[in-house]
Each structure stands twice: as C-alpha cells, then as structure tokens.
Amino acid sequence: MARRQKLLFTTALLMLTGGVGAAQEHFDPKGKMPSEFTVEFQKQMRDSLPFEDQRDFEESRKGLIAVPDYRQIKTEDGTVAWDIGSYDFLLEDGQAFDSIHPSLQRQAILNMNYGLYEILEGKIYQVRGFDLSNISFIRGDTGWIIFDPLASKETAAAALKLLNDTVGELPVKAVIYSHSHADHYGGVRGVITDEDVANGVEVIAPEGFMEHAVSENVYAGNVMNRRLFFQYGVLLPRDPHGHVDQSIGKNISAGTTGLIEPTRYVSDDYEEITIDGVRMIFQNTPGTEAPAEMNTYFPDLNAFWAAENITGTIHNIYTLRGALVRDALSWSKHINDALYEFGQDADLMFASHSWPRFGNDRIQEVMRAQRDTYANLNNGVLNLANKGVTINEVHNVYEVPESLQQQWAARSYHGSVEHNSRAVINRYLGYWDANPTTLTPLSPKDSAPLFVEMMGGAEPILAKGQALFDAGQYLHATEILNKLVYAEPHNQQAKDLLADAFEQIGYQKESPSVRNSFLGAAYELRNGIPQGATIETTGPDTIRAMETSMWLDFIAIRVNSAKAAGMEFVINLSIPDRDENIVVEMSNATLTHIIDQTAPNADLSISLNRADLEKVMTGERKLTELLADGTAQSKGNTDVVAQLASTLDQFDIGFELMPGTGAKDLTPQTNDFAQPPLANSNGG
Template identity: 70%
Template sequence: MPSEFTIKTQQQHQETLPFSDTRDFDEAKKGFIAAPDYKQIKAEAGNIAWDMASYEWLLQDKVFDSIHPSLQRQAVLNMAYGLYEVVPDKIYQVRGFDLANISFIKGDTGWIIFDPLTAKETAAAALKLVNEKLGQRPVVAVVYSHSHADHFGGARGVVSEEEVAAGKVQIIAPDGFMLHAVSENVYAGNAMNRRLFFQYGVLLPRSPFGHVDQSIGKNTAAGTTGLLPPTVLIKDDIEEMTVDGVKMIFQNTPGTEAPAEMNTYFPDFKTFWAAENITGTVHNIYTLRGALIRDALEWSKQINKALYMFGQEAEVMFASHSWPRWGNERIQEVMRSQRDIYANLNNEVLHLANQGVTINEIHNEYKPPKSLQQQWSAHSYHGSEQHNSRAVVNRYLGYWDGNPATLIPLSPRDSGPLYVEMMGGAGNIINKGKELYDKGEYLLASEILNKLVYGEPENQKGKDLLADVFEQIGYQQESPSVRNSFLAAAYELRQGIPSGASPKTSGPDVIRAMSTSLWLDFLAIRLESEKADGINFVINLITPDNDEKYAVELSNATLTNISGFIANEPDLTITINRSDLEPVMMGAVTLDEQIEKGKAKLEGDRKPLDQLKSMLANFTPDFEMMPGTKKSESAQPSVNSFAQPELGHTDGG
C-alpha cells in the first residue's frame, strides 16, 4: 500500500497543481456522438486485442493514493471511448480503440483516414462504427502521419492491398516513411521488446497499484499489425494536395517525434492536424524502451513554424493522440506551451551543462519554469523531466560525466560484492534499507539495496525490500512510463521473469518491407564472434528479380556486406529472387528448402553457408533487467537460422 510519505507527497501535488483548470475535460467530451455496446475487441488470433473495460475502475470519482494526482487526471481524460465530431459534417475521430486516435475526413465521395491505429482489428472496428453512425462510405485515401506502428499497423483493417494496387485508395506518407518504419527498430529490436515490458507495464495488473494509463492513450492494442506501403510521398517541406475534394497542406517535420513525420493543415476548415508533435503532453526525447535520442530544439522549431504558418488562423487543432482544442486563442496557447517546454528543456539543460552540471546530476537540477508547470499541456506524461533532461545532455555531450572513475566503471555485478562486504554484509544493508524505507527516503534506500541485489542476486529478502522501495517510488511518478518501470521491476524482483509468448511486433508486411541490406546487417549483429574467430569466407548474394547484388565477407570475426558490388573470387555465390528470399526472412521456409525446390542456386563451396548458420545466435526477450530474476536458463528456440527475429516495438514513440 502507499506509505504515509507517498500519501503526503500526493497531497502536496494536489495542492500545487492547477486543478482548477478543467478545460481539458470539456474538450475531451465535446462532439461525442456514440460509443459501441462493447468494451473489448478480439484479435484474429483469439486473444483480446483491446479492453477498455479493464480501466473502468478509474471512473469511480475516487482519489487513489497509489497514483500521482496529475497522472490520475490524465488517465481519466484518456477514458474517452467512441465516435466524436471534430469539425461538423467534415472531420470525426474514434478515440479509445487503441493507443492512438483514428481520424476520418469526409471527402466528396468517401473517407480519408488519418493514422489507422496499431492493429487491423481495432481499425476495422472503428471504421465499422463510423459507417454505422454516419453512413456507409468507401475509403478513398489513408494518410500515415509518421513512421511508428500505432499510426500505420492497422491499415489492412480499413483498406485492402487489392484496392491500393488498383488505384482505388491512395496511401500518403512523409518522405522516408518506409525506411524509418522498418529501420528504426531492427538493430536493437530484441532489447527494445524486453524493455517495453518495463516502459509499458505489460505484466502489470490494470489497477490503482499497476497500470493506469500510457499518457497518450490507455495502452497498446495486441492485434494483427501490418504495413501497406505508401503510394504517394510528401517530399517538400511544405506541400499542397487535394484529395477527394479536400485541400491539405502538409508540413514535413523530420527529426521531431519520429524521423519521418508530418503535420497537416486543412485551410478550408481552418483546422490543424498536429500528428504526434503536439499532443498536450511532453513526449519522449529519450524513450525508455530504447531509440535514438531526439532533438528537443528542432521539435520546438517545427512547432513554432506550424504556429506561425497555420496557428494564426486555425480554429480547430486535433492530433493522433489526446483530444482536440477549439478556438484560436486556445490553440495558440497550447502550441506555445508545447513549443516553449521543448525549447526550455533543450536550452535550460544546456545552460546548466555549460556551468558543469553533469548527466548524473541534471535530472535532480532541471525544473521547467513555474509558468509552464501551471499549464497541463506542458506536463511530462509520456516523457519525464528526469529522463528527458539526461537525454539532452547525452545528445550533446554523451554519457560520460567527466569523472575518470565513471569512464571505465566496473559492471554492477562485479562491484556489488565489494559494496556488500564494505557495508558489513547483507544484514546491515537490509536493516539500513528498512530504516530508510520507514523514513520515506526511498531513493537512498534503493541506492544501497540495489548494490545488495547485484552483489547477492539470490538474496530474496533483499529483492523483496528493493521491490517495496521501487513500488513507493513508482506510485509517486507523474509519467506512466517511469511509474511502470519501477512497478514492473518490483514485480520481477518478487516473482521472477514470467515465461510465455513474447508480444508480436512485426508481421509479414514489415519483414517484406525490410531492405536486404538491413537483413544482412542484422545477421552480422546475430553473429557469435567467438565461433567466427579465425574463419574467413566471401559470399556473393544475387537477387535477380530486383537486380540487387551484395558481397558478404566474414573476416576478423566480423560479418560485413556491401550493396552493388560482388567479389571477383567468392567462395560461394547464392542466387535467389528477392521474392523467394522473403519467406526465408519470415521463417516460413528455410534457405535449404528453397535450394531443394530450385528457387535458390549455389555455385562454389557451400561450407561457408553451413558455417554461417552455426554461428548465428537466436535472440529472445527474456534476459534479466534486474539481477536474480531469471528462473532458469531457457533453451534457445529452434528456428530458421536466417529468419529475421521480431522487430522492436515502436507504438507510442
């Protein structure tokens, strides 16, 4: 249960935050048309893809001391469920069917859909609801605002591949969309999928003591993810297009919330679509599941550009998450608060860094100005001031704090036993940890208990006490990503890592969209260097149907590839159509089966192929995040050696 210190902390937040400003609640309810008579959506695989009913306890009009009051407010706001009107007879949204919103713009003959959610099943349910309530209309275009899965993964639920191929449906996306939709989550995908268990609280119960919200939506859908490639790319910084009678002005915003992202202005409706760049919450500059660090200053500048280009006349602003804002004064207020919080984060952190504040101190030093603290749209729900401020330092100065003692530090497992010895053993640490816990000094308690857990990973008493500490820290967090991370770590410290199937993050569409270069690069990451040391070979890979060729070399226990070149004297040449290689990449068939079927041809010595197969590790997302939590070493699964493992999860950025 929340301790007296946690309860006191929550009460202090309640007293200092601007709870008298209730405009968000009015805006979140505005335009409501209807909700379906169901709260669950089933996936094709038989599991529940979406379950809003699991959060209905939030609607009790009750204060939960185990939830930061600001987070509880956000969690209630995200309970919106159903069909909403944004612009009368023109723009509609279905909210609460997935982490993101799906938006419907009425064209002359059909629907233009913005961001078709994560899953085929949730997107299809949203389209069905819209057609039932507003009248049956065909889908004539789909717009992907950016390259994260919760904004394109459900496309097959609203249009078919055949409709797109026949030219009946346009798919519009920002330049670079396909590259980033796939490449952003390949190289560290397995680690990202393990870390999402913490950021997204995958294992936590939906309760006041567990998962309450995901800041920009309730949760992520667990359905069928696909990827239909764009037919139209927006390449210019500002580009106009009319689709089915609807005039749109696209603003490319690369380097903001996603590497490929765009805002859209509807001049005839005086309506601005902010994609995921302006969602009324401070987003992730560094996302805890893992991703490249983003540019807070560029993000601010792109919002500023939107403010001056479109925000001077816009009367409606809506986005791929959260709820719309109406009225020009309100829109400019939110745009400025979001512009300023990203700029302040960048500038103030660097101001402090230039005075010697390090990456290991900045999260305890940086605070937004009071004027922004009093604006809900500048609060850190998806991101947090702590991890975002450290990200800014890391972007400009890197991970080192300038102290040589931290430049080549011991691994925690190696330093832990010394700390335990020097503190007089586990008993002393547990006693002191309990004393600090009883005083509400949770960060101090975690400092020493963490050393104990690394020094003695099997000390369950120490792990249980650290879990208690983590739980209280988690309850006090405004950011659900940070809350979930502490609570998920507490869960695993007590229970161990559970066994079971890992979440699916990449279906056949995504693997098909991978370049051959990306696939070869990831084979190189899977290579076990110890097994490869002293072995050298050269393989030419030729895919005639797309006219590609690669020289692949193993030397110095490192696998490299180069596109557009082949070696003059290879040990082996593999010729296979890219269309026949794709089932191998998906794990549907093995390369040897394609060879037996005559779909792949070998010339030369096949020994390098067999050697390479024997050197590839199979990654699974069941490694320890906290020591002593893996119950037993699980055997590596028997898989197609050349199959591409699951890509990383990019829902929510």
C-alpha cells in the first residue's frame, strides 16, 4: 500500500516536471506514436496546469483501511466482471505518457484508488475502485444503510463482503438510489434480495426514479448502445494508446445488472427521513446529472452526500452516447442551494464517484468551483449566442474563465468544454445555425462527392491531407479527409490517414469521452467493426419494470412503414391484474395506442396477466405460443398478431458509424415482440 501511494505521487510529480518514460509499443499495427506536435502540446499542458496542488491525492488516499488481495472480480461462470489490474500500467515506473493528456493521466491515477475507506470514523465507509461508481455504507444503530450499490451484482457483493470482513458483519437496513443511472442501482441484488425487501429492508429513491431509470434508455436504445462504442472506447484495449480511464471511474463492470423497485420515494424539495437511528435530509435535484436525482445531508454527522452532482469532474451537459440535453443553469442552482443549505456546516462531502473532500473550507471551495463552472457555461455561451455566435462556432469561441481553469474541480473530464458549449445552444436554440444552407443539408454521402470532384479527386486530397497532418494541423486534415472517406468509403489509404489524424487529436484530449471517440473511430477506420463486438446492457429486471405503454411505444418505433402500407386493424389489449385496458391501432402505416380505452369493434381482443406479458417482453415466450396454449385469452382474428409481427424491424448494433468500416450482424434474432436490451445508462 505504501509503495502504491508513493507511485501515485511520483507520477503526479513527473507530469508536473515533464518527466517522460520510454514509449510503450502501440497495440494496433497501424497505430502511431505521439507526433512532435502532440508531444509539444502535452509539454505545454504540464507547464500550464496546477500540478503543484496535491490535495486531491491526499484526500483520495485518506482513510484507506483495507485493500483486497485480488485485482479481478468474477461472475459465477468465471467471466471477469471487473479488472482494476488491467490499468496497472498507469502506476508503473511513475511514467508520464505523451499519448495521454497530462490532466487526464492525473485523473486516471486518482481513479486507481482501490479498497475500503473509512471516511468518517466508525460511521461512513466507501469502497472505491470496484466499479465505475463508488458504493457507500453508513453505519446505523443495528446495520448498514447503503448508498448506490454499483453497476453489477458481483462487484456490489464483493464490496459488501470486504466491508463486513474488515469492520464486522451487520445486516443491510436500507438501500438508497441517488439517481436513475444503472451504475447507481444495477448491483442491488448483490447486497439485498426481494425477500429482504419483503421483510422490511427499505429501498429509497427520488420521485420519478422508476420512470427515468427505464425511459431514458428505451426509444433510442440500439443507437445509444452503438454510440457507446465510441464514448466508452468499447473496442480499445486498456493501454496508454487506448482506454485509460472513464473520468468518473475506470470503466463499466461487466457483471449482472438488476433492479429492485423502490419501496419509498422522496417527493418534496427537502425531506427528512430517519432509518436505523440515522437522520437524513434528502434534497431533490431533478434535471441535473439525471432527470431524477437527490443529494443527502446527515445533520448529526455534518456530512454531505453529493450524489453525482458534485464529483471530481465537470460532467456532461450533452452525453456523447446520446441523451436529452441537460440544464447547466439548473444544475448550478441546485449546487448553490446545497451550498447554502448544507455547505455552511458540512465537514465531509462524499459522492457516488471520485473521492471525498474534507473540511468546511475545502468543501465550499469545490462546491463554488462547480457551481460557477456550470453557471458560466450556461451564461457565457448564451452571452455569445446573443451576439450571433452559432452552434457551429461556439466551441471555438467560448472559454472557461482562467480562475476556474486553474482549479482541478472545474476541469471537464466526463464532459468537455467543446461539446458542452454546443449543447447549451442546442438546448435553447436547437441545431440550426440560421443559415438556410444548413437547414436541409445534403447527407454526407451525397455532398462529399461534390467536394471531392471540386478538389480534383482523391490524389490531391490525400496529398494535402498528409501535408496538413505533417504540419500538426489535425482538425484541418480531418475536414477534407472525412469528405474523401464519405465519397470513397473503400479507399483504405484515405481511411488510414483520417485515422492517423483522429488518433493525434485523441491523444491531446483531456476528456476521456472525447479521447475515446476519436481513438474508437480510428480503430474502426483501420480495422473495421470486429465480429462479436458487444457491450454490457441492462438486464431483464429493467425490461420488466417498463410500463406496458412504453413497451408498445417501442414496438411502434420498430414498425417499418413500407411493410405496414395498407394494413389496418384494431386490438384491445387487457391486463386484468393491472386493471389496464389499451387500444392498439394500425392505420396509415403507423402504430398508435391509447390507455384506459376499449374499442367497440376491435379485430382482436387479447387478455393476459402482466407476468405472462413480461415473458413476451423478455423473450422467454412468444405471444403466439401464449395464445395457442390459452395462457392469453383471445377473441377475434388472431392472424392480426402475425400481421403486426411482419412489419417489425429488428435493430442491429453493428451498423457503421464511420463509412467503409463494414456493418456486421452483431445482434441475435429474438422473438417478434421481445424488447431488445435497453441502452446502457452507466455514467450518465
């Protein structure tokens, strides 16, 4: 443990002083080392950022009481669910890598903390480094209150065992979900069971939790999962030239995800609840990092739980995998409310990611830094927008105030200044920059050939692209090479040169989401989409939690209008144990439904209990089978079910993001009406 702490400080010091170790071989035969321009850029970053401020390192290691003797956590079948050891290259030889932005490497080292921490003596414990998120334990009179049980059952169970083995075994009295992203509830079945809940263990969440835990990940789930390949660097090895961190943690665990429905919701702006002798004041903060989220204050402990609203990074206002654009101003105001409501007294601030902050002055410093960064992002961007700066310019114009740039708590790792600034304009003004040319633009595959023809064809573009690359003008190079790749998607020379430019841009990015996106695109341009590439998705618990109406909404999204042309029918769907009556109608090649209604002359009426419908939703049974064996009762023309099924597209995750990378069939066929895996909302 002492050696590891020394390595942390050694690496940080080397980044500050510019010490660089020997280059590590690239994982990709086509990969390139950092160019002279990238090396110089990284040197400038080492010279300009406040690496002398070591407080984050001091706080991140404070209270460490147990480190497990394993670096991997496995599932029951032996699959590796978590492997912190795969990132140990970050701790070797105190090396500063020119293929990693120095600020990002610093963050990546901080996220290597691994073990059990006692952050308030005898009362509050955290296990960090077991998943993308942290799991926190508050000792009550007779048991544990658990905050955010990680993303997977296996990692959560390992964390609870480490706690009990080290501190003493106690029963779990309650589980708190701070918000509606999967890395904050997905491991719940590793710490409690349905039987525990039936016997009185409470599960508490903010109002709207169940709706948003499901809905945020349904309608565009397939494309969001594909885009996750880039944001989370799914295909990138853990390597100085590949995946090094995910800003709020190392990576997403690959274990079993679950969901147990809350037994109690916090609905007031501020609500006090006492469980097992622990007083907690919950602060609802909707529309911040998640649509349903809440902070918690422990008045008897002077401790403030900041959920994912205040962590070791400025977060996403727009998430690159895809999500609704968030409200930076509202986020800032909720932090300000917490600052004045709790921050005046708190001596400890801890959260679902990153590391705690100790002492009231330090807590207020960090809260103000993040409050002001989100507020300035909103206000500064709108100031520019009101002067005519457009969504296609603002990321090159808006600058974070210098005083904030020099504070680590205000650096943008999970988000980036570039994509967050564009998101603010998109929230208020939408995607259009008010130039009619861009209002109904040609698709890239149609516009690119025009540019290529006007530039004289592939040969001069490649020559100019290489010259721009050789001069370190990587963004300029991508501007023309991207056109060539769209016009000639099978031109491997063009794809390789574009990949080279993407790679150098990726090396220079502070945000791992942006870094991974450039490096992920480079990987696919060079190698195509590998057969069998997958990501972790939400489990059947989340699908079962879908409202029937939401499931029908997604079936409607799957309807191919061309296949449904001329088709008309009406179905009455009854779920008697839920007292649900729904009319489903196909007309004008569009499927719609309305709840709490029954059509008098339906072509088909179906009645089945919700538990049986859930077997259809999860793919365990076919609807036609349930109709045939009488599990589902029917009246009318059952051929309508087959008609509807014949219109449905099955979405595949293997579509191209970059042209010429070779679409693959990566999604197995499933039952006609089965709900595909929902999007992975880990990390927000």
